[in-house]
Amino acid sequence: MSNNEIVPGFDEEKDSSLKISLEKVENKENTILIILNGYIDTYNSVYFQNQVGRIVSAGYINLIFSCAGLNYVSSTGIGSFTAFLKLVKPKGGDIVLLSIQPKVYEVFQLLGFSQFFNIKESLEDSISFFSEPAVSAQTSLFPKVFVCPVCSRRLKATKSGRFRCSDCKSILVIDQQAQIFLG
Structure with missing residues (x-):
């Protein structure tokens, strides 16, 4: 094809x-x-x-x-x-x-x-x-403890949104699925 x-x-x-x-x-x-x-x-x-x-x-x-x-x-x-x-x-x-x-x-x-x-x-x-069951929207993903992808500092987010790392000052975005991106 x-x-x-x-x-x-x-x-x-x-x-x-x-x-x-x-x-x-x-x-x-x-x-x-x-x-x-x-x-x-x-x-x-x-x-x-x-x-x-x-x-x-x-x-x-x-x-x-x-x-x-x-x-x-x-x-x-x-x-x-x-x-x-x-x-x-x-x-x-x-x-x-x-x-x-x-x-x-x-x-x-x-x-x-x-x-x-x-x-x-x-x-x-x-x-x-793609066959694995998706995480249910009802399952609470927050608070989320994660590691800053730039400096490796442990951080905690209580909800999705934009955040600044307290150590390296990088802007991070956490989506509603609790995935972290550089912002």
């Missing part, structure tokens, strides 16, 4: 530095495998965001990014993945990063983002992640 058959008009836009292929995930509604080959940086991040925007607009909210062929991601590229989380979470979706190369994972770690993403080593684990 071609990319255009999965997401109409997907192959109308191309970029030589980043190749994106799509595969439907059988028996998982609204779930798609996005195979990345190349790199993501400041120059092609808009293309990357536009293409994933098309995928989400086509109704796919559970996104599995196969990163085995991704050999570089800049901080702008990581910002793109963060934007995708913000795009699909309110719709009940999520993203999984599959088979990240060590040098790419290192960038996620250095910027403090490795803990915000669901990172899996096999496609089977990635698909089963």
